[in-house]
Amino acid sequence: MENATPMDILPPIISTRQGYPSITFHEDDFMQKMPGRCRFTLVGKFTNAMPKMEVIRKSFIAQTQLSGGVKIVHFNSRHIYIDLDNEADHIAVWTKQKMYIAGQPMKLQVWTPTFKPAEETPIVPIWVTLPELPWHCFYMDILTPLLSPIGKALYLDSATMQKTRGSVAKVRVQIDITKNRPQHVWLGFSEKDPTIGKWQIIEFEDVPLYCLYCKHQGHSLGECPMKERDDEIKRRKEMEANKKGQGKQMDQNAKENQQNDKGTDKTQSNGQARMQKPTTDSTTHKEEQWQTQTRRKHKNNQQNQEQGQSQNPQVQAQQEKNIQDHKLPLGTGMTFKTPVIDVEESGDQILIPPSPVFADENAHQYSEIPSPVTPHFVAEEAVGGRMEGQEKPSNLQEG
Numbered sequence: 001m002e003n004a005t006p007m008d009i010l011p012p013i014i015s016t017r018q019g020y021p022s023i024t025f026h027e028d029d030f031m032q033k034m035p036g037r038c039r040f041t042l043v044g045k046f047t048n049a050m051p052k053m054e055v056i057r058k059s060f061i062a063q064t065q066l067s068g069g070v071k072i073v074h075f076n077s078r079h080i081y082i083d084l085d086n087e088a089d090h091i092a093v094w095t096k097q098k099m100y101i102a103g104q105p106m107k108l109q110v111w112t113p114t115f116k117p118a119e120e121t122p123i124v125p126i127w128v129t130l131p132e133l134p135w136h137c138f139y140m141d142i143l144t145p146l147l148s149p150i151g152k153a154l155y156l157d158s159a160t161m162q163k164t165r166g167s168v169a170k171v172r173v174q175i176d177i178t179k180n181r182p183q184h185v186w187l188g189f190s191e192k193d194p195t196i197g198k199w200q201i202i203e204f205e206d207v208p209l210y211c212l213y214c215k216h217q218g219h220s221l222g223e224c225p226m227k228e229r230d231d232e233i234k235r236r237k238e239m240e241a242n243k244k245g246q247g248k249q250m251d252q253n254a255k256e257n258q259q260n261d262k263g264t265d266k267t268q269s270n271g272q273a274r275m276q277k278p279t280t281d282s283t284t285h286k287e288e289q290w291q292t293q294t295r296r297k298h299k300n301n302q303q304n305q306e307q308g309q310s311q312n313p314q315v316q317a318q319q320e321k322n323i324q325d326h327k328l329p330l331g332t333g334m335t336f337k338t339p340v341i342d343v344e345e346s347g348d349q350i351l352i353p354p355s356p357v358f359a360d361e362n363a364h365q366y367s368e369i370p371s372p373v374t375p376h377f378v379a380e381e382a383v384g385g386r387m388e389g390q391e392k393p394s395n396l397q398e399g
Contacts, residue, residue, distance in 0.1 A: 001084040003170070003258055007033060007034065007037075008024070008033070008193075009025070009033055009034065010025075010026045010029055012026075019326055030113060031113050031179070031294070034113070035112075036085070038111060039090075039091070040083065040084040040085065040086065040087060040090040041081060041082065041083050041108045041109060041111040042081075042082040042084070042090065042093060042108055042109065042111060043079055043080070043082070043108070043110070043111050043115065043121075043288055044056075044072075044080040044081075044099075044106045044108060044109075045069065045078060045079050045080060045106065045107045045108075045109070045120075046078050046079075046101075046104055046105070046107075047104075047105055048104055048105070048372075050077060050078060050080075050104070050131035051101055051102040051104055053072070053074055053080075055101065055102050056080065056101050056102075056106075057072050059099075060072060060082070060101065060103045061097070061100060062226040062228060064089075064092070064093055064098060065092075065366040066084070066089045066092075066093075067086060067088060067089055068084065068085030068086045068089050069084075069085045070082065070083065070084055070085070070089070071149070075117065076117055078117065079117050080148070081102040082108075084281075090152050090171075091125075091155060093108065094108055094110055094125060095125045095154065095172060095382060096108055097124075097125070101234045102283075107120075109121050110123050110124075110174070114129075114327055116215075119214075120215060120216045120217050122176050122177045122210050122217075123174060123175070123176050123177075123209060123216075124174070124175065124176050124177055124207075124208060124384065125172055125173070125175075125208065126172075126173060126175060126177075126205060126206060126207055127156060127157075127170055127171070127172060127173075127190055127205040128147060128150065128170070128171050128172075128190045128202060128205070129168050129169070129170050129171075129202075129203045129205065130143075130169045130170075130171070130200055130201065130202060130203075131145075131167065131168045131201050131203065132168075132201070133168070133169045133200065135163075135166060137169070138155055138160055138163050138166075138169050139227065140153065140161075142157070143156065143169065143171050146185065146187070146200075147171060147173055147185075147202075149182060149185065150173060150175060150181065150202065151173045151175035151176070151187075152170040152173065152174040153171050153172070153173075153175045154173065154174055155171075155172050155173075156169070156170065156171055156337055157172070159170075160194075161229060162194075166394050175204075176216075177207055177208060177210045178210055181202075181204055181207075182202065183202060183338045184200065184202065185198045185199070185202055186198075186200070187199070187200040209225075211224045211227075213226065213227045214226040214227065217390065224246065229247045252349060310343070312386070329332075
């Protein structure tokens with residue numbers, strides 16, 4: 001058995017990575033020698049639900065005319081491995097590119113050492129045409145090296161193989177559609193003179209699109225639905241991040257404004273306190289002056305009143321006499337009018353004894369008894385802290 005054949009590879013490097021065991025093979029062994037046992041393996045990928053394995057095996061054998069054996073095994077819910085025995089069967093099946101199993105489409109892909117089920121390989125078989133190729137070059141052993149800069153020549157079409165069409169040669173070539181594809185190849189005729197030869201035109205037919213973002217065939221990067229979905233998610237996240245950033249910035253600005261307002265209020269209150277302190281002192285001083293002037297004025301008024309009373313004892317005696325002489329019994333109908341003496345400057349008033357008024361019930365008229373002449377004091381300006389007063393005669397006239 002082939003699996004029992006020992007393989008000459010270098011021992012792998014055993015170590016650890018992120019706390020887990022690590023086994024690393026040499027690149028030539030992993031990418032060249034080890035895949036040699038699976039060089040005729042294909043991968044079948046179902047777009048929709050995958051039929052049962054028995055149905056897949058029977059349908060696959062019925063649709064292919066294999067010269068050797070085949071093993072079809074399950075990989076996951078969408079993929080199967082197809083191991084063929086020889087290169088002819090491998091090329092014949094792979095170049096079909098698609099098969100239908102129980103009505104379900106199955107895409108055929110070449111297996112690679114870096115195969116990942118979530119991705120599709122960029123290695124595909126395509127037809128390459130060479131217009132006006134020299135007639136003696138219509139052979140596989142010549143076209144294989146001629147097309148080696150482009151890819152691996154798989155086989156010739158029947159017209160090229162049988163040389164029934166001379167205008168163009170057509171070759172099935174395995175290429176990597178992610179790499180650049182030259183449109184011309186220099187076909188030299190002499191190693192002695194490099195200028196002798198021609199530019200051979202190379203045309204590629206039906207090259208499938210390949211997306212470098214999702215690693216799938218059938219569309220370009222600008223039409224990738226997965227990229228559009230991820231870009232939309234990224235845009236929303238950026239918008240949310242911007243909103244959060246703006247919210248944080250607004251909160252920070254609000255806090256800074258509050259701190260600035262507190263500092264301003266504190267500065268204003270300190271300034272107002274400094275301004276109010278002299279104002280308060282000035283107000284207190286003014287109040288003290290006003291109280292002093294009020295006390296002094298009140299004292300002067302009292303002194304003026306005392307002087308007036310001491311200088312005119314006869315006035316007081318006459319007032320008391322008038323009050324005694326004119327006392328009337330209750331019920332006589334007599335009323336009194338009390339004259340008032342105004343003292344200028346101080347605004348004080350001195351009451352004058354009332355003069356009796358008799359009411360004549362029969363005549364319904366009031367008659368007033370003339371009152372004696374009463375001196376009227378007029379306060380003048382204070383001279384030397386004392387008030388000078390002069391008597392002015394005043395007669396009370398009958399009303």
